Amino acid sequence: MALHPEIARIVASLPAPPPGPIDPAVLRAGEEATVPPPEERLPLHAVEDVTAQTAAGDVPVRIYTPVEADSYGVLVYFHGGAFFLGSLDTHDHVARSLARETGLRVVSVGFRRAPEAAFPAGLEDCYGVVRWVAENGQLLGWDGKTLAIAGDSSGGTFVAAVAAMAHDEGFEHITHQVLFYPSLDLDFDVDRYASLRENAEGYGLETAGLKPFNAFYLDSGADPADPRVSPIKREDLTGLPPALVVTAEHDPLRDEGELYAERLRAAGVAATVSRYAGANHGFVQNFSWIPEYHRVFEETAEFLRG
Template structure:
């Protein structure tokens, strides 16, 4: 099917990006300016800003408790933003929707971002916050890690690192249009060519967007940076990979799902028709894309 008409309309209305080098500070300010006031957000039983005291230092987290949360379980969420954008605020609505739909307590992690924080600071924060959250709230049968885009990179890396460390409490990983191969081999993935222009995220933008992370010391050959490059995927938790039809990153996510299944890991891969990269953050108010939260609930087997 073609790009969803509402997505196409909104993309056509956006101004051209400014020329010249990317300005992280200006881009963050522009993103934060679009966040709705608290009174317009999905209400939950409790939303609390907390500092997680971890071996990686104090990490800001936001804890979302739906009315029915108890010992049902926990979901730790990492926001996207090409490792230098995104925040607890810009992705607050995603975390609220996850808590509301699944009935789980959700802990959203305000990890350190590039370029100010060099690799592996952000990953260390995500891993340390996951272990902290497990100790604080992880008394239920579910302990899932989830993330969108670069947050999906972190979710996959956290699950792998936990497995290697013998921390076996993570029960599921959920990756929304993840960035899993930061080497950007354009001859390897057809989606990088097919969806190169006109769908929001463009293939030519991948290098400059991710340069802040890679220039900080993240090696794209490292499986903790490019999780699809991990040689042995066996033993990882059951996985949900959500991809978008018109996303340049579509094929690397789907390859990861296939490789997980080949390694004996239960993996569900769902491609959302008519969608582009970022649809969970930007277009989940459309009913056909809001169902990603119901799919997440079904995958986790809760409620």
């Protein structure tokens, strides 16, 4: 189907990017300026900023508690932003909706970003926080059962990479992985996936923008041939946790996400693909106020309960 009319209207109104090199500070400031004040955000039982002490160092995290309970399943969330954008604040509304709909205690990770932090700093922060949750289960009220990881876009890259790292190190506590329109192959050859050409222009994220927006990460030492950077290049996907892969019809990255789920299934991993018609890349962050796209949080809850 065509791009959803509300999304199409907003995409058409976006200004052209400024000429010259991308300035991370300017783009970050623009993102932060759109964050609503705390009193206008989805209310939950509790939201708390703490520091997770991990093998990678101290990592800021924000813990979202949906309701008062004796114990909780935990979902660790990695925000998107091409590895240099996004923050606890810009994705606060996503974490709140995940907590409200799933009933899990959500731990959102303020990982280090490129270009200030070279690869694999951000990835190590994410993995470190997952292990911190398991090691501090009593403090966090973890029920010892559900420990899910979720992320959008580049956060989805981290989800796949963390799941693989955990498996390789014998850390078997991760029960589910949720990837919202993940970036899984940072080799941006336009002939690699049909969606890179089919959705190349006019849908927000454009194929021509993939290289420059990911350049800060790649230039920091992230090699696209490394499965930690491009998880779809991992040869052996057996033994990974069950996956929900959410894709958007009008997303250049659509096909790599769907291929990854297909490869998981071929390796014996339970993997579900859910393609959202009329949606574009970033719809979970940008357009979940549209009822048919808010459904993604309900679907995530159903997957985690199942």
